[in-house]
Amino acid sequence: MDCTYKNPNAPIEDRVKDLLSRMTLQEKIGQMTQIERSVATPADLKSFSIGSILSAGGSVPFQKALPADWADMVDKFQQAALESRLGIPLIYGIDAVHGNNSVYGATIFPHNVGLGATRDADLAQRIGAATALEVRATGIHYDFAPCVAVCRDPRWGRCFECYSEDTNIVRKMTSIITGLQGKPPADYPKGYPFVAGRNNVIACAKHFVGDGGTEKGINEGNTILSYDDLESIHMAPYLDCISQGVSTIMASYSSWNGRQLHADHFLLTEILKDKLGFKGFVISDWEALDRLTEPRGSNYRYCISTAVNAGIDMVMVPLRYKQFMDDLTFLVESGEVLMSRIDDAVERILRVKFVAGLFEYPFSDRSLLDIVGCKLHRELAREAVRKSLVLLKNGKNPENPFLPLDRTAKRILVAGSHADNLGYQCGGWTSTWFGGSGRITIGTTILDAIRESAGDKTEVIYDEYPSTNTLAGQYSFAIVVVGEPPYAETLGDNKELVIPFNGSDIISSVADKIPTLAILISGRPLVLEPQVLEKVDAFIAAWLPGTEGRGVTDVVFGDFEFEGRLPMTWFRSNDQLPMNPGQNSYDPLFPLGFGLTYNKE
């Protein structure tokens, strides 16, 4: 074997150096280019040595494609990449942010806000490992997760993607990385990317840095903070990610004190790479370079030169990639971007590919196919749901708790927009970018769970919007499930955080007549009107639990204890926001960390 880079026994840094020395400028730039699957052609993958492909949210081979169809698609792209002159394998990336959520039938775990309510680092790691398996089963190598944003204002449309407003909770939950990638050995070099093997994925901590701290929670907005506060509140989780061997980090669309992150050499290079010693690669967000100018994408050469010189290594172009490659070639040939910067970026990309074993195992492992949505993973997701539930009220008189409910009760009324809607309980980034409604995948709604758990003689009546006539009936108790519709990113920015679809009115109309448990399905706390909270007998925040609705009934019917505690402050009204512990005006309805349990001690 004459090429060091092809020798699996050679030290990785020797392989990187050898391969880099053989590459043309065009091949180097090709490796820095990530394109969307919809514009990828085998011919271009081969001739341009494209480094990476992604599936945008909802970009699937076809509706309800099976894991084998996904693996076929990825392997076909990979085959083309391996036919390039130097045969450098590509990495295929996807947002598997709560399971492999674009894939029909995959296990959908609670979104991060619910996992933050568990504060359970071991659970996060096990979820990471399960997610890695379901991603690799589809042939995909690269997961744009975890989001380690610290959400300081719930008006932000991406609050549900965050573990907490509390930096230390986010830091704790970065353990998911050692599940996704595997755990590096104790003596592993600091800052060096790590991927244990074929059952693991390349992870991506995002979005560096301060995305959760923008003014008024405006998505892609401006985070106005001193460097010390930026570091202590928003940057701290990245030190944990780097110490756990995270292989890639995604830059944030947002700005710090008016400086766009994608253009910020100080943060991306001097801090992240030089001071923190990050040796993986920094990837841009989707068309983030285009956002560096107004109108977007104008003077694209300026955008490219600014971002690449700031420290962006791989560019999620992802559509007009020939323009990107041509412009970057021009910039290098004109000296505006130094070859040393290109070489640094390509070294980082190749390092991650060698570490991930992709030169040895570029294709999917078909023995994993049946693991997608398997019972073991659904049980894990069910455990996560149980541990994520936060009990905010239990009984109009604390001496007389309302929960646990009697599953053998004579007659139960189930109501509300979110009682029987799998898409709603999964939230955004499920099946499509911003999620959907109804039976969007395979799973158990809360109504399904109640029906499965209830006694043989128990009558379960479901009425989404119960009429006066329905409410006039006799019931042992009612369970009303309401909440937010799915959303993503800017679509989720909201200055008026109230329960949508007249959720409060439905709760009130039922609770006026029947002893009622209210369950809220949401990506964040919402305003709970005092009279509504007074009327219900019990109230649970269930966040966005995903496909395993049985996790809710496990606790509601008393088989398991409540363990969840608020990962976000529960504000009284929108005009209090932003409101975080430590502020003089901290006057929440329920404070960060609140959560009742069945047992008094």
Ligand SMILES: OC[C@@H]1[C@@H](O)[C@H](O)[C@@H](O)c2nc(CNc3ccccc3)cn21
């Ligand atoms: O999906 C790739 C990235 C994702 O990893 C980032 O967290 C997120 O900020 C992000 N936003 C977009 C843009 N959204 C989009 C979704 C569907 C089709 C087209 C664009 C892509 N991405």
